[in-house]
Structures are given as structure tokens and as C-alpha cells.
Amino acid sequence: MALLPSYSxxxxxxxxxxxxxxxxxxxxxxxxxxxxxxDPPGLDIxxxxxxxxxxxxxxxxxxxxxxxxxxxxxGYIFRETDRWMPGSLSGTGINKVVPVVPGIPRAAxxxxxxxxxxxxxxxxxxxRYTYRVDPCFDPQFDPNCPGYKTPVPDxxxxxxxxxxxxxxxxxxxxxxxxELTEExxxxxxxxxxxxxxxxxxxxxxxxxxxxxxxxxxxxxxxxQALAQSQILASVNxxxxxxxxxxxxxxxxxxxxxxxxVDKDLPNSKRGLRNGLAQQLLHEKMIDxxxxx
Amino acid sequence: MKKQTIGFVALLLASTSWALAEDxxxxxxxxxxxxxxxxxxGVYGNPNAYTLTTxxxxxxxxAIIRFDVTLADAYKxxxxxxxxxxxxxxxxxxxxxxxxxxxxxxxxxxxxGSYETDKVEQGLKDIYDLTATGSTWFKxxxxxxxxxxxxxxxxxxxxxxxxxxxxx
Numbered sequence: 001m002a003l004l005p006s007y008s009x010x011x012x013x014x015x016x017x018x019x020x021x022x023x024x025x026x027x028x029x030x031x032x033x034x035x036x037x038x039d040p041p042g043l044d045i046x047x048x049x050x051x052x053x054x055x056x057x058x059x060x061x062x063x064x065x066x067x068x069x070x071x072x073x074x075g076y077i078f079r080e081t082d083r084w085m086p087g088s089l090s091g092t093g094i095n096k097v098v099p100v101v102p103g104i105p106r107a108a109x110x111x112x113x114x115x116x117x118x119x120x121x122x123x124x125x126x127x128r129y130t131y132r133v134d135p136c137f138d139p140q141f142d143p144n145c146p147g148y149k150t151p152v153p154d155x156x157x158x159x160x161x162x163x164x165x166x167x168x169x170x171x172x173x174x175x176x177x178x179e180l181t182e183e184x185x186x187x188x189x190x191x192x193x194x195x196x197x198x199x200x201x202x203x204x205x206x207x208x209x210x211x212x213x214x215x216x217x218x219x220x221x222x223x224q225a226l227a228q229s230q231i232l233a234s235v236n237x238x239x240x241x242x243x244x245x246x247x248x249x250x251x252x253x254x255x256x257x258x259x260x261v262d263k264d265l266p267n268s269k270r271g272l273r274n275g276l277a278q279q280l281l282h283e284k285m286i287d288x289x290x291x292x
Numbered sequence: 293m294k295k296q297t298i299g300f301v302a303l304l305l306a307s308t309s310w311a312l313a314e315d316x317x318x319x320x321x322x323x324x325x326x327x328x329x330x331x332x333x334g335v336y337g338n339p340n341a342y343t344l345t346t347x348x349x350x351x352x353x354x355a356i357i358r359f360d361v362t363l364a365d366a367y368k369x370x371x372x373x374x375x376x377x378x379x380x381x382x383x384x385x386x387x388x389x390x391x392x393x394x395x396x397x398x399x400x401x402x403x404x405g406s407y408e409t410d411k412v413e414q415g416l417k418d419i420y421d422l423t424a425t426g427s428t429w430f431k432x433x434x435x436x437x438x439x440x441x442x443x444x445x446x447x448x449x450x451x452x453x454x455x456x457x458x459x460x
Contacts, residue, residue: 051397058409064401088405093397095427 042137071110
């Protein structure tokens with residue numbers, strides 16, 4: 001039990017295995033690993049499974065290489081050679097599973113190919129890669145991954161002196177400070193200065209009073225004009241009514257002078273229908289009273 | 293009475309001797325180093341009324357047998373194509389059998405590539421020396437022809453390929 005790993009993996013972070021499809025898709029017998037390997041990081045190729053049928057004369061020797069170039073250097077990161085000796089018959093197939101040393105970086109797996117050396121060829125080739133994916137390759141993938149670190153937000157350092165400080169703004173009037181300043185100014189002023197200020201304030205007061213009175217005078221004049229116009233309007237109205245009051249109507253008989261031209265004025269059919277229904281109902285009620 | 297005593301003593305000695313003995317078992321398990329598996333079961337096609345064949349061009353399928361060997365030069369593969377039906381409807385005449393076994397695929401080109409050329413044929417039986425470790429796939433064909441060009445009666449037919457791994 002002591003040898004058991006101390007980490008307990010949840011289902012989502014447990015390593016899983018898979019295999020690619022056939023990498024050989026055309027007669028060129030070459031393929032790009034980027035086209036066949038899936039995307040997730042932490043992918044580690046652990047085997048190559050391939051098959052093909054050799055075509056050659058029985059007396060020939062043919063070497064077939066299934067290989068991947070080293071994308072991070074020279075040579076091959078993987079190379080498996082099948083040596084078909086004289087005596088082996090054409091049409092014989094090969095099915096092979098080749099384990100790969102784990103831990104080869106994914107980026108090192110360069111272009112793959114099947115290379116034939118000698119007088120021969122291959123047919124029906126298939127090459128598949130088996131792999132293992134460790135979701136916790138990046139510990140930050142999941143909080144349950146070993147080595148996971150709780151992310152700390154990256155807070156940039158700011159030079160506070162470069163920030164706007166309202167207290168240093170000359171255009172901002174901070175009342176409290178102003179009052180304090182005024183109070184302090186008040187304390188510092190001399191009697192002459194105070195007398196001058198009082199005199200100026202007195203002048204201002206007089207000026208404000210004058211302005212107010214002038215405004216009041218203008219308002220009074222406006223009100224008087226309005227009242228006068230209303231009086232004139234009422235006088236004119238009284239004058240107009242008098243003409244009616246003074247009219248006299250001559251006595252005598254006034255005959256009807258409106259004559260209806262139609263001799264027969266038919267009743268409305270709608271009203272007739274309604275009236276007939278009411279009449280019938282009325283007669284029915286009367287008959288009921290007399291038990292008829 | 294003496295005899296009895298002797299007899300008793302003798303019996304006592306014998307008993308003591310037997311009680312001191314210990315049977316120590318030696319156990320072991322031999323794992324098979326040659327495993328045979330059916331990779332693909334064969335199918336008979338019926339190109340005409342009197343022939344059953346596994347030829348794919350006639351609608352049949354070859355039987356594929358896989359031999360896995362983990363010890364080189366220790367076994368021979370003996371594969372025998374069918375020579376009779378294990379189950380069939382009553383047949384109206386004698387059936388003639390032909391068959392053959394070939395290497396279909398190997399897991400080691402250099403070590404197993406010559407299995408086919410080196411095989412020994414004994415009628416319907418083909419014998420291969422399994423000189424290398426790894427897997428070898430053999431394919432077996434079979435053709436059954438009804439005598440007198442009579443038709444095979446309708447029904448299900450089963451024939452068996454016998455594959456054996458014989459220690460050398």
C-alpha cells in the first residue's frame with residue numbers, strides 16, 4: 001500500500017489510450033504527422049502498428065523501412081526495417097506491432113514514410129500509431145491534477161504618482177479646504193483690510209437693493225398695463241351687448257311655415273319588424289290572461 | 293506370543309520410520325509457447341451445384357489461422373485441410389477433397405519470410421518449421437466436389453481445418 005501513488009485521479013484526468021487511423025492515404029507512401037495525430041497536449045506515442053504485402057521476385061532481397069524523420073534534428077526518430085530475404089515469396093504479408101520508447105516529444109515526430117530498398121514494392125500498406133494522453137501534462141488543466149497551483153491574478157504595478165489626484169487639481173474647489181483657507185485668511189487680515197471689505201460689501205448690498213427696486217418697479221408697470229387692457233376689454237364687451245338689449249320684437253301671430261312634401265311617410269321596416277314582434281308578444285300575453 | 297511381540301516391535305519400527313518421512317512436492321506449470329487462434333473462419337461458396345469452394349472469387353472465404361510462438365526452433369505447425377464434412381445433409385455420392393495452406397502474413401520478414409518456400413506438403417497436410425519467434429498467419433483453402441457431378445443437397449455443411457503445434 002505504501003508504494004501506491006498518493007494521487008487519486010478523477011475520471012476526467014485519468015490517462016487514456018488511443019490510436020490513429022491509417023496514416024498511408026496515397027501511393028506516395030508519405031504522410032505528415034500533423035494530419036493524423038489528435039490535438040491534445042500530453043500525447044505520447046507508444047507504438048506503431050503496420051502491415052503491408054511484399055511484392056518481389058523470390059530470389060531478390062528487399063528491405064522495407066517504416067520510418068519517421070526526426071523533426072528536431074537529423075535522421076529518424078523511428079525506423080523499423082523488414083528484410084525480405086531471397087526465398088520469401090511475393091504476396092506474403094507482414095503484420096507488426098513495434099513498441100516505441102515513451103517520452104519522445106510530439107514535436108520530434110517528423111514526416112513518416114515507407115521506403116523500399118531493392119527490386120520490389122509494397123501493396124495494401126497501413127500504418128497506425130498508438131498513443132497515450134496524459135490530461136495532466138499541463139497541471140493547470142484541472143484542479144485535481146498533481147502540481148496544480150491556484151491561479152493568482154496578475155495585478156500590474158502602477159506608479160501612483162502618475163495617477164490623477166483630485167486634491168492636487170487647482171481647478172477643483174474643495175469646499176472644506178476653501179473654508180479653512182478663508183477662515184485662516186480672515187484671521188490673518190488686518191483691520192484696514194477688513195474695513196475695506198466691509199465697505200465693498202456695503203456697496204454691493206446697496207447695488208443689489210437698487211436692482212431689486214428697479215425690477216419691482218418694472219413689474220408694477222407691467223401689472224398696471226395688464227389691468228388696463230382687461231378693463232378696456234370688459235368695456236367693449238358691455239358695449240356690444242347693449243345692441244341686443246335694445247332690440248324690440250313686434251307682437252302678433254307667427255304661423256308654421258315648414259311644409260312636408262311627401263304624402264305618405266312609410267314606417268321603418270326594421271322598426272316595423274321589431275314593433276310587430278312586440279305586438280305579437282303583447283297579444284300573446286293578453287290571450288294568456290284570458291286563457292285563450 | 294513372541295511372534296506377536298516381534299511383530300509389534302517390527303510394527304513400531306516401521307511406524308516410526310514412516311512417521312519421519314516427508315513427501316516434498318515439486319510443482320510446475322508449463323506455459324504453452326505456441327498458441328493457435330482462429331483469425332477468420334472460412335466460408336464455402338457454391339459456384340455450381342456440385343462444388344463447394346473457399347475461393348473468394350466464388351463467394352467463399354479462406355480460413356485464417358494464427359500461430360504465436362515465443363520459442364524459436366521448438367515447434368512445427370501442421371495444418372491439414374478438410375477431407376470430410378463434420379456435419380452435412382445425407383450425401384448422394386462420394387466427395388473429392390482438395391486443399392492447400394499458405395503463409396498469409398508474418399510478423400518477422402527476415403525470420404519467417406521463407407516459411408512458405410521451406411514447407412513440407414503431405415497431401416492435405418502442410419508442415420512448417422517455426423524457426424523464429426513471433427506470429428504467423430496461415431490461410432487454408434478447401435474445395436469439395438461431389439462425385440458424378442451430382443448436386444450437393446440443400447442444407448448446412450461444416451468442415452474442419454486441423455491446426456497443430458507439434459514440439460520438435
